[in-house]
Amino acid sequence: MHPLARLDHRYVWHPFTQMRDWLRQEPIIIVSGRGSRLYDVHGREFLDANSSIWTNLHGHNHPRLNAALTRQLRKIAHSSALGLANEPAARLAAELVRAARTPRASGPALTKVFYSDDGSTALEVALKLAYEFTRRTRGPGSRPRFLSLEGAYHGDTLGAVALGHIPLFHRTWRKLLFPTDTVMAPYCYRCPFNRARPERADARTYRQCRWECVDAVAGRLEQQKKRRGEPYAAFVLEPLIQGAAGMIPQPAGWLARVSELARAQGVLLIADEVMTGFGRTGLPEPRRLSASHAPLFACQHEKVRPDFLCLAKGLTGGYLPLAATLTTRAVFDAFLGRYDEFKTFFHGHSYTANQLGTATALENLKLLQSRGSFRARIRLQECLARELAALWAVPQVGDIRQVGLVAGVELVRDWTTREPFDLREQAGIRVCQAMARRGVLTRPIGNVVVLMPPYCTRPREVRQIIHTLAEACEEVFGKTPPRGRSGTRRRARP
Ligand SMILES: Cc1ncc(COP(=O)(O)O)c(C=O)c1O
Structure with a gap:
């Protein structure tokens, strides 16, 4: 185990974390970030698919934010x-x-x-x-x-x-x-x-x-x-x-x-x-x-x-x-x-x-x-909408809900009845762990996988995040044939 991991295990109490589970495995220790990516002590690279718990907007290590911060620091x-x-x-x-x-x-x-x-x-x-x-x-x-x-x-x-x-x-x-x-x-x-x-x-x-x-x-x-x-x-x-x-x-x-x-x-x-x-x-x-x-x-x-x-x-x-x-x-x-x-x-x-x-x-x-951020946000919003559609093919996906640059993917036992997974099964947690093993970091809320990448995330990275989520579901739940009706879209009542 990395010496920093040992220090963390010995002294740090993490928020919203069952520490008994935490202490059973070596944590990912982040040392740097650039744009939509985070890097750990072993040199591994991850996509930050939840913007570091919904905080990051333009990417990590942004030159203009760095400059503003250091300018102020000099004063x-x-x-x-x-x-x-x-x-x-x-x-x-x-x-x-x-x-x-x-x-x-x-x-x-x-x-x-x-x-x-x-x-x-x-x-x-x-x-x-x-x-x-x-x-x-x-x-x-x-x-x-x-x-x-x-x-x-x-x-x-x-x-x-x-x-x-x-x-x-x-x-x-x-x-x-x-x-x-x-x-x-x-x-x-x-x-x-x-x-x-x-x-x-x-x-x-x-x-x-x-x-x-x-x-x-x-x-x-x-x-x-x-x-x-x-x-x-x-x-x-x-x-x-x-x-x-x-x-x-x-x-x-x-x-x-x-x-x-x-x-x-x-x-x-x-x-x-x-x-x-x-x-x-x-x-x-x-x-x-x-x-x-x-x-x-x-x-x-x-x-x-x-x-x-x-x-x-x-x-x-x-x-x-x-x-x-x-x-x-x-x-x-x-x-x-x-x-x-x-x-x-x-x-x-x-x-x-x-x-x-x-x-x-x-x-x-x-x-x-700025115009650059505006365009990046439009691109990300449209790209998310396009790419998320692929997840309907995953049988454990019950609902995909996107609002702008945020999406929640609700995992269910049976999409035809909306039957949920019991929280104790940790479906969301297991899927996110499988995603992390493949280089994509996010945290679930119960059975909902949150996708909220920084605004600088590129279309191919969005595709990678979605593809990784689908693969993680397959690893966790096995290859299950899609169930029930294929379903057609009808318009909502106004
Ligand atoms: C909607 C909302 N309000 C308040 C908070 C609390 O914010 P903080 O964790 O910065 O105290 C959060 C945190 O996730 C939140 O999502």
Whole structure:
């Protein structure tokens, strides 16, 4: 075993990892990266098919991000945001506000930026601000309560965990948490209201339903108002696609509809774009857009302006931990007052507005708005759509769901009935391990294999990733003949 592997085994405790299994094998130890590829201590090369847990955008070791970071490093790495301002943080805030503009959308503009360190803290900030804003605007009798989606994941700090609804991750901490409510999330492939039989196509395209998922939100909002005498303080959601829930995309129009329902009751909208932000959800009509007008955030696809926009992961292009919570003038103003009114937002972190992070994030935004990145994103989105189709030939593939530059491939025991694999069988884990042996790295969410390569990934590399996934399925499940009907595509009800 490599000496670094021995050190790791001896001292490091890895996140979301059963360490007993981890200690049984030599880990892959990454020493360098370039573009879409990672290299380990033995000189092996891997494709980074999940962008290093959804963080990387333009590829590793990017010359422009490297240069921005080293330029800043020559000046200063960090000074406190408590009592001091700094150049890249001020510039970045202005650029984020500009990037988040959504013309012709209803709802207030996002004009203020609160920095923190990662996705979880971006959500904590939104949560605390929404809570206090609600109490201040509705009066001291108000008991602000939050609504989030089934299967939601918003991070691992306790506030974020309270908003989460994945029993495997969240159940243990229940007694430490404040109560929140949950509402049905659209999950067309496994929706109890979808009357369509499984086909070899994305379930959103052939579903047969009456938008019961929207009715469920309407019902939940009404119920809260009637039972508790006041609407929810905020509705927290990931727009267009829920990530850690299993890459579960929303049918077109769902986001706009539920946002309108919430707004009509004065419920604040908290958009968690930790995973979906910075172009990850692609381009709705690529050919009609220009690089500078391409939406960078999922909410913009449906012309939704949230009251809080939570950003992290891709904010620095996958370089450094930095997060931002954007909010409105109205929220900001509710915290203004004379010092002795103690309306200050008493929250912050030692590394808030760190210069290395904010300088890198500024360059990341410039890159995203460049023509080169725009073209790379179109190419990757179209290439993914083309190549993913080959996976319908794999009998264990039940659903393939792509939103822009993200895809989830759900593995099932029997696609004709949607019968899932038991989690204990570790189908997703075994397939990803087989992919790693073939030089492609990603992590599953249960039985869903996530494909989310950096934007610089070339068409032949996308083909390699998809081909490797198919081969890994064959290794893990054996060569099984395709089952059931071949299935034809039908149009979804509008
Ligand atoms: C949607 C979403 N929100 C929040 C988080 C938490 O982010 P972090 O791991 O940076 O704390 C994640 C992480 O995967 C996420 O996917």
